[in-house]
Amino acid sequence: MSPAEQPQPPRPVDVRRPTLNAVAARAGVGRGTVSRVINGSPKVSDRSRAAVERAIAELGYVPNRAARSLATRRTDSVALVVPDAESRLFAEPYFSEIILGVSAGLSSAGMQLLLVLTGDETEYGRLAGYLAAQRVDGVLLMAVHAEDTLPDRLAELAVPTVLAGRRGEAERLGHVRADxxxxxxxxxxxxxxxxxxxxxxxxxxxxxxxxxxxxxxxxxxxxxxxxxxxxxxxxxxxxxxxxxxxxxxxxxxxxxxxxxxxxxxxxxxxxxxxxxxxxxxxxxxxxxxxxxxxxxxxxxxxxxxxxxxQPLAEMGRTMASLLLEEIAQRGTGQRGVVLPTELVVRESA
Amino acid sequence: MSPAEQPQPPRPVDVRRPTLNAVAARAGVGRGTVSRVINGSPKVSDRSRAAVERAIAELGYVPNRAARSLATRRTDSVALVVPDAESRLFAEPYFSEIILGVSAGLSSAGMQLLLVLTGDETEYGRLAGYLAAQRVDGVLLMAVHAEDTLPDRLAELAVPTVLAGRRGEAERLGHVRADxxxxxxxxxxxxxxxxxxxxxxxxxxxxxxxxxxxxxxxxxxxxxxxxxxxxxxxxxxxxxxxxxxxxxxxxxxxxxxxxxxxxxxxxxxxxxxxxxxxxxxxxxxxxxxxxxxxxxxxxxxxxxxxxxxQPLAEMGRTMASLLLEEIAQRGTGQRGVVLPTELVVRESA
DNA sequence: TCACCCCGTGGGACCGCTCCCACGCGGCAT
DNA sequence: ATGCCGCGTGGGAGCGGTCCCACGGGGTGA
Structure with a gap:
């Protein structure tokens, strides 16, 4: 039986993209140098840098995120958690606009946004371990109630966290809220x-x-x-x-x-x-x-x-930047940020 | 100068979580066996399986996603792309409710949802390469216009894609729309x-x-x-x-x-x-x-x-399942799915 | 001229998982 | 008793990056 006759198994289409190695070979330098160029290290000669940049452009190289995060123990992504019980509110601009701000704040820092809408209670309960294991660099938490313990569990697991709104006057975690x-x-x-x-x-x-x-x-x-x-x-x-x-x-x-x-x-x-x-x-x-x-x-x-x-988009942006600060330098982020509200007068009063 | 005197560099708090190796050691089996248990392979004896499951529970082990995706060349995550020009619509339930459906459809399959809100045009242009490089397993694209070429570029890069709505009658890509x-x-x-x-x-x-x-x-x-x-x-x-x-x-x-x-x-x-x-x-x-x-x-x-x-949440769920099909088996997903609409009569007519 | 320093560099050793090959062992037919 | 089969298993070799150590070569001061 010729190989052509047997039914083709659904071969996984894996279009291999160029690796850092390929770039190094093409630029005629070592892997280390390519890595240095990518990460903006100053200790690279102009000559090497130019060669590497050319090779990158020619090959259309983009670093593999999984490999990088395996090596660095960072993921360059944060999770935005929206408890399902509240997802009815999702229909309102409230979440959407905050998300817009968050997204803007994160993407300018090259961070990815993982949207996590939790289902039932038990799912919510498993969340802390899940988030820690996914090694997201941080977590944004919406709509926390006074008795919610998820934030504390995240804190125990040393996961940088910022809340939208606080649980009470004694909130110890970073958060952003309107006045x-x-x-x-x-x-x-x-x-x-x-x-x-x-x-x-x-x-x-x-x-x-x-x-x-x-x-x-x-x-x-x-x-x-x-x-x-x-x-x-x-x-x-x-x-x-x-x-x-x-x-x-x-x-x-x-x-x-x-x-x-x-x-x-x-x-x-x-x-x-x-x-x-x-x-x-x-x-x-x-x-x-x-x-x-x-x-x-x-x-x-x-x-x-x-x-x-309330300035929702700005609240989102602020949440993002607080979280980025906290990720860069644990314990640095401001605890609570309060943004001003304003009265919009229409006809009902 | 004693080391204690120099200012502590902000040491990266890396709470090491247990690895697959640790589980293997504790269960008294090899790494392969643990991997098999985790991935539900049938070729594991009941004895080993039990031992592994116990060890996993005791250690609170959760597999490292980065390592897995480096090895498998999958990410178990899909990107939901919302072009910024349309983000004003974000204020309406349209997107939110579709997202809700998408999220439900994905999380039941253990997939993550990456939310990508694109900024300006140039950013949108870079998106195809970016998405391919991130090795998301698939892409959901909202609000496509007739002349949009992003879908085609994704198709060229062999990235499974599902659109919310089609570009025109001749749409070749998988999509979901209302009637x-x-x-x-x-x-x-x-x-x-x-x-x-x-x-x-x-x-x-x-x-x-x-x-x-x-x-x-x-x-x-x-x-x-x-x-x-x-x-x-x-x-x-x-x-x-x-x-x-x-x-x-x-x-x-x-x-x-x-x-x-x-x-x-x-x-x-x-x-x-x-x-x-x-x-x-x-x-x-x-x-x-x-x-x-x-x-x-x-x-x-x-x-x-x-x-x-229009049945927005269901459209979202359908998009998710079409995409999952396409990811599991390229070229399999149905091309276009049309969901019924209904008239809700109120007082204006 | 020689020792020393420092700058840029190459490449080995990981990160934690999956894949797959090879091996041991018990049961069955010969 | 002997060969063979196949099941369950261990572990080596990647996946594609980063980190860091060691090394060559040019400049400087004695």
Whole structure:
């Protein structure tokens, strides 16, 4: 039987790319020299450098990442972890825009971005070991809750980590967050400045620092204005539209006389709008409304929603640079960075 | 000078993790056997397998990915490429939801997801070589335009590739898309069924297949109903809100008597709403409106927008599985997969 | 002139895994 | 008893880089 007759096994198409060895041979130098050129070492003569660079260009050589990271024990890549429970939020600009910033910040440093969307709880539990074993150089962690222990486990494993938001006041790990408290304060001050006095708030889940901070800001603004804080004007939501509706309904029941609402997220505000409408209140005529996030829904809701903007892309970039610092020099990165928020005034308040 | 006195260089914290060798030693077997167990080879005795598994558990061993991929010439990771020009769309669920599906489809196969957001044109140009050199096992490409050559270059380099959407009817590469034409047809049929006769359309950029297909569907529906297609009822948009406004304005100028609009995206529909409102038309009283994408804005616009839904998460999952097939067995993956769209009726039509 | 230094350089020894070849051993047919 | 087969196994040889040590040669000072 001639070899041509037997059925060809699906031979693995491996288009071999040129190796560092090939470059060295072509340039007429040793491997070490090529490596030095690639890594920008100064101790290479101009002659050799030129020869190597020419060979690289001619062969279209690009170093093999796996080989390099095996030798260096670095991967030049970081993981961005988004817990699945939160992935509903993925539909909002929040994550997307942070990711955009992160990507920009990383790629300028030649780092790769590994996107890790975790499934169920158990998967999330295995994550620490997994991430350490993959030898990503660092981890960016989104949407951490107060009781989350993943960050600590990563710290134990000496994996540089930066959080989006902190778990609480005592956060020891590097993190980046918006000035939630200040933003909320701006929002409520704006409502008060509009002459409103019965200002309610719909909070986020209070096991998240951002939600607590926004509630604190609400209290701050009332205190600043000498308006007493009435507990029955505070209703708990969960950052979802449904939660916003339920909270708004509850607030209307408790205090039919309320004349303003600060919702700790636009999505909850959108739920509140529906409920207010159902109750026959006009916005902003009867009830003024301010949201938080300045997300895409804020612009498209009717009436367009006054909202607190956080600089998401910049937060992403900052996270990236904090992480890069920490990777380059452990224990160096700043602990917490707070970025300013601003009030975007539209028609709802 | 004693060594203790010189300033400590920032010693690289390298927490050595157990290697395959360590596992072999502990289990009292050879490296080959451990490797076989890890890779699920059947030719291992139960005794050895048990011993190895125990050792792995005790040491908390996880294989080093770099070493493995150096040896196998695989990376077990794929790149998801999102051209930056389109990243404004990133704010919409479109990308996010596809990514969610992709991630689900990949992680069940133990594959990693590398997110690559390209910056400017030149960066995009370098991408093919870059991706081939990184030895990602495959590439998922979003938002390809008709004249895009990146897919072809990847094909030349023998990198398995799957596109989200096709470049044109003659697409040779594997891709997944929604039934844009059918969806548009549904939308326009719905408008006609509502008694509308002067049905306009705002198209997307016609260098994208999805935009052309939606325009074709619009024509189909009119033809089905025996309504002649009037070219002045067709205005070009570009999938942006601004573009939608401009197109709507133009349409109102050309045909003040129009009584329905099919916008090829929700975002453009939202622009159209603003323009219609400014012109004093009521929706759907004077003008009925249908969008495309069923994005988050569709639900929050006033009035809530009737829109065509595409199964984004499923598209993502399908892209993942097509790519995995193609990676496992070159030339095997189905060329093009079309997923059904459906009309979500709300109040705008 | 000679010892010394330093600069640029080549190449050996890894990094941790997979692949594959060769070997030992027990069971079966002869 | 003897040969043979085949299963399970150990371990050598890469994969393609980096790191570092040792070495040659030109310049400098004595």
């Amino acid at each position: 939630n408290r200040g933003g909320a304060r701006l929002a409520v001050r704006h409502l008060l400045a509009g002459g409103r006095r019965a200002v309610a708030t719909i909070t986020g889940p209070l096991d998240m620092d951002a939600a607590r901070a926004r509630l604190d800001g609400y209290r701050d603004a009332l205190r600043d204005a000498g308006v007493p804080v009435a507990e029955e004007l505070i209703a708990a939501g969960d950052f979802t539209e449904q939660g916003g509706r339920a909270a708004m309904r509850e607030l209307l029941r408790r205090r039919p006389d309320l004349d303003a609402v600060f919702a700790a997220s636009d999505v909850m505000a959108s739920g509140a709008v529906q409920e207010l409408r159902a109750a026959g209140r006009r916005i902003p005529g009867d009830v003024a409304l301010v949201g938080f996030d300045d997300s895409i829904v804020a612009r498209h809701i009717d009436p367009p929603l006054t909202s607190v903007r | 844009n034409r059918g969806g548009a047809r549904l939308a326009v049929r719905h408008l006609l069924a509502g008694g509308r006769r002067a049905v306009a359309t705002i198209t997307g950029p016609l260098d994208m297949d999805a935009a052309r297909a939606r325009l074709d569907g619009y024509r189909d529906a009119l033809r089905d109903a025996g309504v002649p297609v009037a070219e002045e009822l067709i205005a070009a948009g570009d999938f942006t809100e601004q573009g939608g406004r401009a197109a709507m304005r133009e349409l109102l100028r050309r045909r003040p008597d129009l009584d329905a609009v099919f916008a090829a995206s929700d975002v453009m529909a939202s622009g159209a709403v603003q323009e219609l409102r400014a012109a004093g038309r009521r929706i759907p009283g004077d003008v009925a409106l249908v969008g495309f994408d069923d994005s988050i804005v569709a639900r929050h616009i006033d009035p809530p927008l009737t829109s065509v839904r």
